[in-house]
Amino acid sequence: MSAVIDTPTTTGTTASGGTTRAGAFGHATNLRCRACGAEQQLGPFYACFECFGPLEVAYDFPTVTREQIEAGPKNIWRYRSLLPVPDDIASIPNTEPGYTRLIQADNLARELGIHKLWVKDDSGNPTHSFKDRVVAVALSAARELGLEVLACPSTGNLANAVAAAAARAGIKSVVFIPDDLERPKVLTTAVYGGTLVAVRGNYDDVNKLASEIAGEEEGWAFVNVNVRPYYAEGSKTLGFEVAEQLGWRLPQQVVIPVASGAQLVKVDKGFGELVSHGLVEDAPYKIFGAQATGCSPVAQAFRDGHDVVQPVKPDTIAKSLAIGNPADGPYVLDVTRRTGGSVADVSDDEVRDGIQLLARTEGVFAETAGGVTIATLKKLVETGQLDPDAETVVFNTGDGLKTLDAVADRVGPAATIDPTYPAFTAAGL
Amino acid sequence: MSAVIDTPTTTGTTASGGTTRAGAFGHATNLRCRACGAEQQLGPFYACFECFGPLEVAYDFPTVTREQIEAGPKNIWRYRSLLPVPDDIASIPNTEPGYTRLIQADNLARELGIHKLWVKDDSGNPTHSFKDRVVAVALSAARELGLEVLACPSTGNLANAVAAAAARAGIKSVVFIPDDLERPKVLTTAVYGGTLVAVRGNYDDVNKLASEIAGEEEGWAFVNVNVRPYYAEGSKTLGFEVAEQLGWRLPQQVVIPVASGAQLVKVDKGFGELVSHGLVEDAPYKIFGAQATGCSPVAQAFRDGHDVVQPVKPDTIAKSLAIGNPADGPYVLDVTRRTGGSVADVSDDEVRDGIQLLARTEGVFAETAGGVTIATLKKLVETGQLDPDAETVVFNTGDGLKTLDAVADRVGPAATIDPTYPAFTAAGL
Structure with a gap:
């Protein structure tokens, strides 16, 4: 299923300052500031070194054909040549999101x-939302950058997606939620067995704490913070x-x-x-x-x-x-x-x-x-x-x-009947 | 995307005693008794006319190749040549189930x-269960047989699948549930806007009523009763x-x-x-x-x-x-x-x-x-x-x-902390 594309040689900088493997980010070449256009090396960065503007991924794409894409797997990795992921991404354990109806x-x-x-x-x-797409790309970036924890602040879909993706990849996840989150939403993340942390406060408090941790802790990939440029590409x-x-x-x-x-x-x-x-x-x-x-x-x-x-x-x-x-x-x-x-x-x-x-x-x-x-x-x-x-x-x-x-207050049974055929016909359904 | 296969000419008997269109059931030729082997015409039948044994679909298959299948849609209709469905099934509105991970x-x-x-x-x-597969085939049979209501007794997955498939196909659905069914399970079927009937009794009572209605009412397709032979093929x-x-x-x-x-x-x-x-x-x-x-x-x-x-x-x-x-x-x-x-x-x-x-x-x-x-x-x-x-x-x-x-009683947060970095580090996560 591999497309006939030259292996790119661009490398990036890992969290510990080392060099990523060749092709770690596919055909991505740099991070580029969306505000001032300044470029910097691929790494666990999300703010421009020059102006603190948001960064996005820049590429030097090879020729990509419909045939190459159509020969790929029935998930987002069929488009791997257009994403900041390595060419062998489909064979690394992941949740295989995408190609939905x-x-x-x-x-x-x-x-x-x-x-x-x-x-x-x-x-x-x-995990039944589009978040599986972006988390899958963030996870790849985290792995290639040598980050060891996949994390996020979330109250719902993102939490589910991060916990599931980390479980499947066999890496640690830490998800931060407000401590008053409804029980069903707690369960659908906690079931994946990662670390769930309840934070006394509202979502803004949780988000703020997450940004602070992202700034302090090395080795953590907050999917929507320090690996956001990769995440968003999903x-x-x-x-x-x-x-x-x-x-x-x-x-x-x-x-x-x-x-x-x-x-x-x-x-x-x-x-x-x-x-x-x-x-x-x-x-x-x-x-x-x-x-x-x-x-x-x-x-x-x-x-x-x-x-x-x-x-x-x-x-x-x-x-x-x-x-x-x-x-x-x-x-x-x-x-x-x-x-x-x-x-x-x-x-x-x-x-x-x-x-x-x-x-x-x-x-x-x-x-x-x-x-x-x-x-x-x-x-x-x-x-x-x-x-x-x-x-x-x-x-x-x-x-x-x-x-x-x-x-919940809008739909329900049209009728309640006794379990007999005459009762059914009498209901005139 | 159509495979190069001769159009079959076998027809069946509609609910009103008429003849189905040519190829209504693809390469299916008969219903055959799984107990005594007796054969009868394709129709809305589930019990052998000879011995009351269960019927299943019999076929006269053409040659089917991997290439034909691989050229089909990424859902169960890629296998349409091996199912009791017409060759144009993929283009008739349906939920497009299958080809899951x-x-x-x-x-x-x-x-x-x-x-x-x-x-x-x-x-x-x-609708997140395998029932979408079997219901999709049952719906096709119901349509080709001239049946106008898609119905089932159910407490869960089957109810969801029937109500969703009928909504998408634009035909009436009637789903029978026990009147003490938990509210979330009621909602996930009722939201599709078909007719939901609560029956005073347990699931056995509901099931018995459904069989009785299936025997009495013409024009109803109870997916797991009178069109069961087709349903099961899914x-x-x-x-x-x-x-x-x-x-x-x-x-x-x-x-x-x-x-x-x-x-x-x-x-x-x-x-x-x-x-x-x-x-x-x-x-x-x-x-x-x-x-x-x-x-x-x-x-x-x-x-x-x-x-x-x-x-x-x-x-x-x-x-x-x-x-x-x-x-x-x-x-x-x-x-x-x-x-x-x-x-x-x-x-x-x-x-x-x-x-x-x-x-x-x-x-x-x-x-x-x-x-x-x-x-x-x-x-x-x-x-x-x-x-x-x-x-x-x-x-x-x-x-x-x-x-x-x-x-619900097994998983949850590992810790509850204040929204500060020192509280986070103190938790030792």
């Missing part, structure tokens, strides 16, 4: 008055897959949830890489961002015509999107404006409606984040921002089994 | 002292996938959970079909069945050397395997004895251990049924029934998110 959603399209609609359903991932695979599953072409419109905003920005980056490699035709597309009104700083900035995002205190049932100060907010504004899309938001009741609408029409049970994108899609059509005649892809990035409370 | 489980193998072990993880299916795809994912060869040993027993029997049938088509080399394999001690009638019959199974009243946390009078019990005994395997059972505490063991070693969070197979695998090694030097595949057929209670 892209389903043609004719029933939902009909209800919304859209001509052609697809749902990218990332609930089919190993989201490109959502864009790669959509295009490949459409038969190697770009959709005309995409609706993507916005938490930190990195996912949306990386899908755009992924589309761009496919074009520059000649893997898809260069065609215009619009990217739309979706937020819950209770945490909608990017939508607000979009409406106000601002380039920066004013932080908010989140208050929404869509917990997995509840980042009040989104790091990639400005980039989301840039991408949506540049492509002709927009950022919109929906109320918690609309989120619940969205979950039920998707389940009823397409048999996909989304978590609240999926309710946000479906409800936003509906709103974008109703307000004329999204063209109903253009082919559209909407993302569901998580699983309804994790946010059952969202629909 | 087969992961090499080196960590678990090491702990159990097994040379080479794989986990077939069916929790990646659309489990062959688990066997097909394991062989294809191993690089087109059979494993030497397989450990499969036993509820009705149909899954185990159909995996064996699937292996046999692969051999007869020349798709894999004919090599010996052993099939092992796994039950929870609280519902282990087949394991008991195996130990006692009986050919028939004495029904039991189930009492186990492995609810999805709790069938006290398993229809395919005798066939399970036949398959496991013929292949040199066995049927064993494990206590509920061992089931919990099994769930934790799999999660901790491989990052896979299984439902109780998966705990049963992992714990049984361990027991089979310890008792010398399973050869640790032979390549082994163990099935996880469901998702831990659906049976959180099983681990």
Whole structure:
């Protein structure tokens, strides 16, 4: 299954100051500051040495063909040549995320008055959210950099993904959660047997502690802190897959949830890489961002015509999107404006409606984040921002089994009957 | 993506006595009695007209090649030529189940002292259990037979799969549940918007009512009653996938959970079909069945050397395997004895251990049924029934998110700390 690609020779710097093995990061060459453009060596770094701006991975790509990709495994590693991972990544124990369903959603399209609609359903991932993608790339970086602990602050999907990935890889994980986290969410991470640390405080307190530890402890890979440049690249695979599953072409419109905003920005980056490699035709597309009104700083900035995002205190049932100060907010504004899309938001009741609408029409049970994108899609059509005649892809990035409370007061049995045939017929079902 | 196969001309009888379209059941030709061998036309039948024995689907297969299969979609329809479904099945709205992960489980193998072990993880299916496979085939039969309602009695996975598949197909579903079913299990079916009927009574009462309705109502497809012969064929795809994912060869040993027993029997049938088509080399394999001690009638019959199974009243946390009078019990005994395997059972505490063991070693969070197979695998090694030097595949057929209670008292945070770095270092994690 290995593609015929020259082994790259670029190396990086390990946590202990040594040199990584050749090809440790595939065709990645550097980390580049997204603010000032300064470059530095690949390593466990996330802030620019010059200006403290956010870093991203830079590459010197070889020629990549559809045939090479199609010959790869049925998971994100089929795109390994476009990620900061070694060529043998698929054979190193990992959770094998990705290549989830892209389903043609004719029933939902009909209800919304859209001509052609697809749902990218990332609930089919190993721990049932898109976080398995980004964590898998972060884990590879951690391993190649000689880091020995995989860690994160989280209240949900990210915690599940980190604990599962570390278990499978046979390395230590430490996950930090608020001490008042609901019991089911504790269990779904604790079951993997890593170290779970309850922190007295709210999520902001937990996050702050994690950043402090990341700065102090050598050998720790906080997936969304000191290996974030690698981690974020994992989201490109959502864009790669959509295009490949459409038969190697770009959709005309995409609706993507916005938490930190990195996912949306990386899908755009992924589309761009496919074009520059000649893997898809260069065609215009619009990217739309979706937020819950209770945490909608990017939508607000979009409406106000601002380039920066004013932080908010989140208050929404869509917990997995509840980042009040989104790091990639400005980039989301840039991408949506540049492509002709927009950022919109929906109320918690609309989120619940969205979950039920998707389940009823397409048999996909989304978590609240999926309710946000479906409800936003509906709103974008109703307000004329999204063209109903253009082919559209909407993302569901998580699983309804994790946010059952969202629909708890809304659905249930149509009737309760005695266990007899006459009772059944009398019910007139 | 269509394979070059002649369109079959066999037709069947619809529910209203008409004729199905040509090729409605692919290369299936008849229903054949598993007891007396009598044949009858394809239709909504499950009991032999001669002896009331159980019916199964008979075929006149064309030549099927690896290339044809590999050119198909990445779901169970890549095997459509070997299923009772039309050649255009992949293009008719369905949940697109199957082609789930087969992961090499080196960590678990090491702990159990097994040379080479794989986990077939069916929790990646659309509603996170193997039931999506069988329901997808049942739905196709229902449609081709002109049946208008997809129905089942169930308390869990089957209910989820039926409601989701019907929603996506745009047909009516009616799911019957006991009226005391836990609220989370009600929600995960009700969210799809089909008709949910609570029945005053236990699961046996619900089941009996369903059979009565199936006998009385025309136009209803009870997936596991009147379209059961088609439904059951869906489990062959688990066997097909394991062989294809191993690089087109059979494993030497397989450990499969036993509820009705149909899954185990159909995996064996699937292996046999692969051999007869020349798709894999004919090599010996052993099939092992796994039950929870609280519902282990087949394991008991195996130990006692009986050919028939004495029904039991189930009492186990492995609810999805709790069938006290398993229809395919005798066939399970036949398959496991013929292949040199066995049927064993494990206590509920061992089931919990099994769930934790799999999660901790491989990052896979299984439902109780998966705990049963992992714990049984361990027991089979310890008792010398399973050869640790032979390549082994163990099935996880469901998702831990659906049976959180099983681990609720066993896992949790290692420590609770204040949100400060000194508190973190003092905890010594």
